[in-house]
Amino acid sequence: MNIVISNSSGEPIYAQIVSQIRQSILTGELPAGSSLPSIRQLAKDLQISVITTKRAYEELERAGLIDSMVGRGSFVSGVNREFLREQRLKALEEKLAEIAAESRTLGLDKQELIALLETVYEEDDR
Amino acid sequence: MNAVRMESIGKRYDGFELNGVTFDVRKGFITGLIGPNGSGKSTLIRMMMQMVRPDQGHVELFGRRLQGDAAELRGKIGYVSDESYFYEHLTLKRMKNILAPFYGDWNEDVFRGYLDRFELPENKKIKELSKGMKMKFSLAVALSHSAELLIMDEPTAGLDPVFRRELLDLLAEQIQDERRSILFSSHITNDLDRIADYIVFVNKGRLIFEETKDAVLERHALVKGGKELLDADLRALFIGLRETDMGFEGLMKERESAEKLFGGLALIEQPTLEEIVYYTAKGKGERVHA
C-alpha cells in the first residue's frame, strides 16, 4: 500500500490518508482482514503527527472500512466490496440529484445537461 | 495522564513576567512549545527541571505535584538544554563517565549506538565541537537512560537541515512507545511541528492557546486582499495585520467568520504555524509602506 501526502494540495492530511486507504480497499489492493500499520508506525513513516493519523483511522472506522482492536491493531473490515460500491453509487446519485436541481434552476433541460456532461468528459480525456 | 502539568504559573523577573500560564504535556504525544524569543519558553522548561521555581502556581510531573526537591523525577526526564552546559574542557568520553552513574537505567549500548549514528568523536573535547555537535551529544545522553519524558529546549538551533529531518525520525521512533512523551520548544516553527500533536503557544509570558496542531491550523484563517476591503471595524477583527500599498494580509481567529466577511472578496488560506506566530506577535501595529 502506498500513501502519498501532499503538503500543498490544501486538502487536510487526514483526509488524504482516508481517501487513499479507501481507494486501496476498493481496488482490492487491501483485502478484507489484512492488517494496517499501527497508528504510530504510520505517523512515523509519513513524518506526521500521531493525532492526524489517529483521526484518519477513526474516520475509516466510522465508515465501516476498518476495525481497530485494542492491542492488536487495525484491520480491513469484512465489509464486501459490492456493498462499498453500492454505497458510493448512492452517494453519486445524491450528487447527481443536486446537479439536476441546480440545472433546473438555471433553466437547462435534460439534453443540455447531458451535452454539458459530455463536454466535461471530453475535456477530462484530453 | 499527563507527563507534565503547568498550573497557573507566575514568575517575575526584571522586565519580564510569566502570568497565569497553564498547559499540559500529554503522555504518549509530542507537544511543541512555540513563541517568539523571550516569551518565557525556557523559563517554563527550567521549571519542569526544577531549576527555576515559580512564584505562583505549581508544576506536576508524572502526576505528582512538585514540592521541595523531587530529584528522582529528574532521572525520568531526558533534558536537552538550549545551551550546552557540559564541562567544556572534558572529552565526550569523560563527560559520559561522569554522568552515567547517576542514572539507574543508563544503557551503554544505546549510548554507543547514538554516538555512531551522530558521528560523535568520543575523544574530542566538548569545547572543540560545533553547536550542532554539542546538541547531538546532549541528545545522545538524553536518549540513553530510558527517560519517559524528553524535554528539548530549542533543539534545532544550530542544526543543519539534514539532521533536522533525521531528528523527526528519531523522535517518531521514541514515541512508538506510547508511555513516552516529548516536549520541544522552538521559535523556528515549520521545523519540528510536522510531527507535533499539540501546540502550546506563549507570547510575552502569557498563554495564547493550547490545542492540537490540526485544530490550530484548521481554525485560523489567513486573509489576503485589496486594501479597499478594510475599514476600522474590520481591522479590529484581525489578530494581526500587515498592510502595504499593494494590499493586506492578516490572520483571523475563526475561519468561519473570515469566510462570512471576506468570502468571494479576498483570498482565504490556511496559515502555517509560522504565520500564526508572526501575526500574533506582531499584532496590528504600524502600516508598512511597500
Place this chain on the structure above:
Amino acid sequence: MHSVVYLVRKDILLVYRYILILFPFFAYMTFAQNASFLIYAMMPAMILFITSCTIDIQNGTQRFTASLPVSRRQFVLSKYASILPFTVIGLVFSVVFYLCAGLLGIEAGVFRAHDMLAVFGLNALVASIYLPVYYWLGPKGIQTVRIVFMILVIFVSTLIGSLVQNSLTMQRWIDDDIWRAAPTLLTAGLALTVLVIASAALSIKLYGRRDV
C-alpha cells in the same frame, strides 16, 4: 547516598589534569626550601578543591548538576565531602615530596604526624568559610572569590607553618604528648565540627531554592 559518592568522583575527575600541573610547582617549592610541610599539604588540596568548585559554576555548568537526579542538598553536601579526598591527595603529594627531598639530602622543614591532623582541620576550616561565600555570590563573583581564597590559603598556611616552627607555645600544642594535648585537640575538633555543620546548613539554605 550513592549520588554523593558519584558527585565527589565527578569533582576529582574535573580537576584530574590539574594534578599533573601541580607537580612542577611543588618540585620547585621543595628545592627552593622556602615552605613548611603545611604548605605542601594544604596548597594542592585547596587548589584542587577551589578549582573544582569554580568549574562547577562557570559557563552554565551549574545547570548540568541541577539537571541530574540529585537533590540540591546532596549536591551541597558532596562539596563538603570532597574536601576529604582532596586533602588525602594533598597529603600524598607532600609526603612524596618530603621523602624525595630527604633522599636528595635537602632539608625540607620538619615533618610531624600531628601536622596531618592539622591539615585536615585547616582545610575543613577554609572550605567552611569558602563554600557559603561561593553559594552566596554564585557565578557572578566566582573568579574574585577564587583568587581571594587562593591568596588566603597561601597566607594562612604560611603563617601557621611559621608559627608552628617558630613559636614555642604552638610547638607545645601540637608537638606535646598526645594525652596532654587531648583536651585542646578535642575542643578544637568540636568547634570545627560545629562550624562545618553550620556552614553546610547555611550553604544548603543559600543554594537549596536558588534559580539556576
